[in-house]
Amino acid sequence: MTQIAVQADIEPLLIAGRAFGSRLIMGTGGAPSLEILEQALIASGTELTTVAMRRVDPAARGSVLDLLRDLRIAVLPNTAGCRTAGEALLTARLAREALDTDWVKLEVIGDERTLLPDPVELLAAAELLVADGFVVLPYTNDDPIVARRLEQAGCAAVMPLGSPIGSGLGIRNPHNIRLIVQDAGVPVVLDAGIGTASDAALAMELGCDAVLLASAVTRAADPAAMAGAMRHAVLAGRLAHGAGRIPIRTRAEASSPVTGLLQQ
Amino acid sequence: MTTPEDGGPFVVIVNGETKQVDTGTTVADLVAEVAGSPDARGVAAALNGSVVPRARWSVVQLGEDDRIEVLTAVQGG
Numbered sequence: 410m411t412q413i414a415v416q417a418d419i420e421p422l423l424i425a426g427r428a429f430g431s432r433l434i435m436g437t438g439g440a441p442s443l444e445i446l447e448q449a450l451i452a453s454g455t456e457l458t459t460v461a462m463r464r465v466d467p468a469a470r471g472s473v474l475d476l477l478r479d480l481r482i483a484v485l486p487n488t489a490g491c492r493t494a495g496e497a498l499l500t501a502r503l504a505r506e507a508l509d510t511d512w513v514k515l516e517v518i519g520d521e522r523t524l525l526p527d528p529v530e531l532l533a534a535a536e537l538l539v540a541d542g543f544v545v546l547p548y549t550n551d552d553p554i555v556a557r558r559l560e561q562a563g564c565a566a567v568m569p570l571g572s573p574i575g576s577g578l579g580i581r582n583p584h585n586i587r588l589i590v591q592d593a594g595v596p597v598v599l600d601a602g603i604g605t606a607s608d609a610a611l612a613m614e615l616g617c618d619a620v621l622l623a624s625a626v627t628r629a630a631d632p633a634a635m636a637g638a639m640r641h642a643v644l645a646g647r648l649a650h651g652a653g654r655i656p657i658r659t660r661a662e663a664s665s666p667v668t669g670l671l672q673q
Numbered sequence: 674m675t676t677p678e679d680g681g682p683f684v685v686i687v688n689g690e691t692k693q694v695d696t697g698t699t700v701a702d703l704v705a706e707v708a709g710s711p712d713a714r715g716v717a718a719a720l721n722g723s724v725v726p727r728a729r730w731s732v733v734q735l736g737e738d739d740r741i742e743v744l745t746a747v748q749g750g
Contacts, residue, residue: 465716
């Protein structure tokens with residue numbers, strides 16, 4: 410079944426001219442161990458995965474970078490934890506130096522309680538990073554106007570949240586996600602809030618080009634099984650989006666012939 | 674407290690912690706110590722808020738009260 414689905418979705422995800430066979434971008438936060446993360450990443454089929462930048466811990470054992478290299482998964486550094494444009498710029502520059510990539514998932518949050526993006530600092534950071542030559546993928550609110558401003562600033566994609574990071578609340582404002590998709594001239598990646606497979610499928614049905622998730626998989630009881638579910642959900646949602654769903658009706662529409670019924 | 678001009682040792686701040694170093698200590702010396710290996714793959718360093726490119730680690734010497742950040746990729750996000 411997997412093979413059939415994969416062949417049906419032959420159109421790759423294109424971001425900044427780079428093609429990805431999988432439309433599922435994975436995060437790495439929350440995994441109980443590198444071994445479990447490895448199983449989940451394999452099951453997800455992802456080709457692009459995000460990592461955070463932190464002070465070197467001399468006691469740390471094992472490296473997520475080695476894991477991604479071994480799995481041939483492209484690394485997408487993020488600026489998780491940054492609160493200002495200046496912090497995000499320095500973090501991104503350090504990531505570029507450390508990881509030899511100019512791609513960055515730009516994250517500038519307003520506070521620790523909600524982890525919601527600070528749109529003012531985010532836009533300022535996006536402008537700085539684009540000017541500095543980065544391929545910028547900003548994590549943003551589900552606000553169509555902010556998404557448009559980020560695109561105008563030169564971002565290579567926009568990544569609206571479905572709901573707060575790690576909440577598992579799914580997509581709280583599908584209408585706004587649809588508006589963002591309709592207006593966007595760059596790929597739209599649903600980022601954050603996914604709880605289960607139907608959330609990922611919905612994101613794709615709404616027309617998103619990809620889904621980025623971490624907690625839904627890494628904190629699931631069986632991360633590898635959930636990763637497989639997400640892989641199929643993203644494919645299913647993508648196929649459904651392209652297949653042209655039936656209109657929603659308020660009353661039944663017979664699927665059997667209405668003539669030729671027996672008469673008694 | 675002595676200073677680099679006196680011939681050291683002097684104090685710098687490495688990843689938020691104060692540390693005494695000798696005059697002539699370079700970014701490369703500190704990175705090797707913090708990262709546990711001289712090649713420090715996947716590691717980047719900033720000095721007083723600016724990235725020091727890897728190629729310059731061995732020529733940039735530290736001064737008193739310098740702030741050095743040594744970062745790498747970890748699980749997150």
